[in-house]
Amino acid sequence: MAGELRIVPLSEREIKITRDFKAPRSLVWDAYTKPELVKQWLFGPPGWVFDVCEIDLRVGGKYRYVWRKPPDTMMGMGGVYREIKAPERIVSTEKFDEAWYPGEAVGTVVMTETGGQTLVTTTILYESRAARDGVLKSPMESGLRAGFDRLAELVESPRS
Amino acid sequence: MNDATLDAVFAALADPTRRAILARLARGNATVNELGAPFDMTQPAISKHLKVLENAGLVSRSRDAQRRPRRIEPKRLAQANQWLEKYQKLWKTRYQGLDTLLERLQKGES
Numbered sequence: 364m365a366g367e368l369r370i371v372p373l374s375e376r377e378i379k380i381t382r383d384f385k386a387p388r389s390l391v392w393d394a395y396t397k398p399e400l401v402k403q404w405l406f407g408p409p410g411w412v413f414d415v416c417e418i419d420l421r422v423g424g425k426y427r428y429v430w431r432k433p434p435d436t437m438m439g440m441g442g443v444y445r446e447i448k449a450p451e452r453i454v455s456t457e458k459f460d461e462a463w464y465p466g467e468a469v470g471t472v473v474m475t476e477t478g479g480q481t482l483v484t485t486t487i488l489y490e491s492r493a494a495r496d497g498v499l500k501s502p503m504e505s506g507l508r509a510g511f512d513r514l515a516e517l518v519e520s521p522r523s
Numbered sequence: 524m525n526d527a528t529l530d531a532v533f534a535a536l537a538d539p540t541r542r543a544i545l546a547r548l549a550r551g552n553a554t555v556n557e558l559g560a561p562f563d564m565t566q567p568a569i570s571k572h573l574k575v576l577e578n579a580g581l582v583s584r585s586r587d588a589q590r591r592p593r594r595i596e597p598k599r600l601a602q603a604n605q606w607l608e609k610y611q612k613l614w615k616t617r618y619q620g621l622d623t624l625l626e627r628l629q630k631g632e633s
Binding site for chain 1 (some may be wrong): 529530533534536537540542568576607610611613614615618621622624625626628629
């Protein structure tokens with residue numbers, strides 16, 4: 364079903380995020396890899412603005428994103444591309460500037476097109492337990508609420 | 524929740540059958556037999572999954588000694604869910620932005 368976001372753990376240190384988009388894969392690929400397009404959707408937390416977006420799209424190339432919260436708070440992250448297979452697969456490392464967790468994470472984005480719609484599957488593998496748990500301490504946090512309803516949503520996801 | 528506990532919870536939630544068992548228990552307590560029926564699995568197989576869920580603190584046994592129905596432990600689930608909810612919020616917003624962008628791109632705007 365288009366537009367439905369699903370997040371499930373794959374193992375102790377790995378999660379999978381899936382989402383459908385009503386657009387051909389080539390367009391979704393562009394939105395993920397062209398800085399002028401990435402800046403238009405890869406938002407930071409509410410109140411933050413996307414400031415720097417640099418992408419050197421080749422194996423071994425680096426990317427860097429910086430968000431700013433006026434007047435003077437910044438949050439940066441970046442990594443290195445390990446695999447690129449346009450327009451279907453990107454593997455890259457990711458790490459935030461602020462060392463609120465040790466180690467990196469490795470993200471794999473896979474795009475598949477069916478009938479003009481594109482399914483984007485992102486898996487994120489944390490190098491360490493501390494890296495995974497660090498997500499909870501990140502500046503991304505905004506009003507976390509532990510909800511039983513949301514969990515029901517999670518556990519009722521299809522038997523994938 | 525300490526790190527080791529979150530490990531156990533993530534490992535427990537990683538299996539689709541165990542997620543389905545939790546979804547069933549979220550609607551009410553159930554015995555091993557009741558849990559086995561919809562999954563077409565043997566009782567030992569279901570018991571094995573239940574053991575993983577119990578070790579992670581996600582499921583416990585009621586005191587009713589005859590039937591020993593299992594019940595869900597919402598507090599532990601809610602703790603584990605903090606982690607996933609964080610991702611959910613951020614990516615929901617981002618992907619809505621991506622929907623808008625893709626729509627504009629398809630209309631030939633940039």
